[in-house]
Amino acid sequence: MKPLNQTAGNDVQENDGKDARSPSPRAVIAAMQPYVPGRSISDIKSEFGLERVIKLASNENPLGPSPLALQAMREMLPDIHRYPDDRAVFLRSKLASKLSLLPSQFIVANGADELITLICEAYLEPGERIVTFAPSFSEYVFGGRLMNAETIAVPLPDSYELRARDLLAAVDARTKLVFVCSPNNPTGTYMTKTELAHLRSRLPDGCLLVLDAAYSHFADARDYADGFELLREGARLVVLQTFSKAYGLAGIRAGFAAGPTDVIAHMLAVKEPFNVNALAQAAAAAALDDEAHLEATLRTNAAGRIRLREGLGRLGIRSVPSQSNFVLADFGRRAAYIYDGLLRRGVIVRSGSGWELPGCLRISVGTAEEIDRLLACLADVLQSGTRATERSGHTH
DSSP, X not given: OOOTTBOTTSOBOXXXXXXXXXXXXXXXXXXXXXXXXXXXXXXXXXXXXXXXOEEOSSOOOTXXXXXXXXXXXHHHGGGTTSOOOTTOHHHHHHHHHHHTSOGGGEXXXXXXXXXXXXXXXXXXXXXXXXXXXXXXXXXXXXXXXXXXXXXXXXXXXXXXXXXXXXHHTTOOTTEEEEEEESSOTTTOOOOBHHHHHHHHHHSOTTOEEEEEOTTGGGOOOTTBOOSHHHHHTTOOEEEEEESSSTTOOTTTOOEEEEOOXXXXXHHHHHOOTTOSOHHXXXXXXXXXXXXXXXXXXXXXXXXXXXXXXXXXXXXXXXXOOOSSSEEEEEOGGGHHHHHHHHHHTTEEOEEGGGGTOTTEEEEEOOOHHHHHHHHHHHHHXXXXXXXXXXXXXXXX
């Protein structure tokens, strides 16, 4: 019998997977722009033949995961042949107790990314609108496009200030969802408590405010608001949070949304079954109890943020005051050159090109040692660029 993958001439027939008989994808697929993650440590080691690489590109916790979370995952391992709790009852109960809300006001998902998709699936009809800031997290636009909705991106001012009036001016009868990332990714700026309350109070009926507070733990400004106080007062908004950042659990993917019970019920209606694995649920619940790890994380970040901005300033680099665990630095026309130079020296940062900020680099706050190495490598790249420019000038 002739093997199915061979022709009569016994030659393997190449097939690129395309077939005119296959169904056509949804028209919206042509407009989708999948999320592009930062470069990995193993990728850079392989490409440049490096033994040591530090990653300051993805806003990960430089202290690693909570020890309590690691222990909880080890204890869960013998039971991973069982399906996880589809509704994450234990974790939701712990969240409700910690945040003084009802368990029915929570949904747990595979990171904040999935939560954004679930909100869009639950609420958007084709032709309706999302309003958000730009630059900001790209997944809001992704969720809107997925549902054939339109995204109105409101440009931030030169200060990158998040102002309620700017969003409200873009809201119309077709607007269904308003997304605010505060602190904002990639700028690190935030919406004040007064501005947030004003925005919520002025949104029309039928328009839902979604506050993406993934970086809220790092904000130490007195007028910052994470949205939970508004929820406890009965306001209709949804707050998104993740265990990937402050809790150091990016590798297992867990996040949650808190909101009015009916909104959470609508999100649960479109949720995939067993979307959060058992190890993630156990680790997240344990991490909530590890106050020591969280406090150490916040101390490290607060000191590191100052160390990073001051170091950039000494090198003549301007950066945006940040309330998050990253800093947006302005390198102008040198940004691409510096990005590549840092990679070659084993330091991964994030290019601003994906946010239409080609002159900027977003740099995560690492340990003191990591920050010092970044600054040393950056100084070397800058000096190399100066020498190259001088040599070029001498040839004319």
